[in-house]
Amino acid sequence: MTKFQDENQLKGRFGELLAAFAFPPEWVVRPIQYDYGLDLEVEVFHAIPSSDRRQKYQTWGEHSYLQVKTTDNVSFGKYKGSDKETEVLKFLIETTELRLVEAMGASVPVILFVVDRANLQVFYICLNDYISKILTPCNPAWRDQRMVTLYIPVRNQIKVSDKEFDPTSHWGYFARTARRSKIYSAANLTHHYSIELGYALVDLDAGESNPEIFSKAALQFLERANQYAWEIAELDIWRKTDSEWGAMEGFRETLTILHDRILQLKEPLKNLPSRGDEFEQAAFHFLGRVDFMRGVFTSLSTIGRLYEQIGRLERLPGDDPFEM
Incomplete structure (x- = not known):
């Protein structure tokens, strides 16, 4: 019997491949075989001094997880904080997925990657932090909803071609988060x-x-x-x-x-x-x-x-x- 795959499967696989490719090449990105809300595991590797000409990288046991969502339609807006407004990507997500992250606790970082397939753009937000510091204080009843809108800063946009590592880069942030x-x-x-x-x-x-x-x-x-x-x-x-x-x-x-x-x-x-x-x-x-x-x-x-x-x-x- 002939096997088929549908458009949702194609979108999901595209997003995961683009997300994995976005990371520095020395980091290890592993797909999670049995997907119940977490798609990829990321292990950070650090450059270390080497006596020969080849650059070497070492792991110190620092990990985080990715939840990857792929979309063809993105919506932008503004989020008003106490001091200023932030340009944001608005993304709708099922509450059950947020409750899973909440149940995992703050010490295991889960980062949401939203992949805009039409424009080859990648945006991210740490879900543990968003739930604790933004969502729950602003909307204590969110757990009773079926869907929740997340507001992801546009500045959290990864350029897949830019993998230069420095403390202020996306990679510096991911490395810090993995040490949590x-x-x-x-x-x-x-x-x-x-x-x-x-x-x-x-x-x-x-x-x-x-x-x-x-x-x-x-x-x-x-x-x-x-x-x-x-x-x-x-x-x-x-x-x-x-x-x-x-x-x-x-x-x-x-x-x-x-x-x-x-x-x-x-x-x-x-x-x-x-x-x-x-x-x-x-x-x-x-x-x-x-x-x-x-x-x-x-x-x-x-x-x-x-x-x-x-x-x-x-x-x-x-x-x-x-x-x-």
């Missing part, structure tokens, strides 16, 4: 360790009147803080990239302060007075410095909050803080 799960993981770990050190401070306070107990608790506190600091330092988010989120440098400096602070705190323990007012004054001073160090842990843990407030607004319609 690492940022969330770091935020969770640093917050957890900040809380754990708070519990350890209770033991330290309890021994404030007993030099032997205090010295033992202080040493245990520093050993625990040192262990936490090294584990955080080993996270891959501290690796510098050409496309990194601008706030990362400040968090790297905070991590350096943390290591220095732990080393500085070890010195007072070597000459801690054994009794009397001198011990109480030294213990009080030590506790103040320890509390400050825990504050450094807390400062590191704000990476998640800052990313939620600012990082996830990039490339969205309205008031994008990263728009050049």
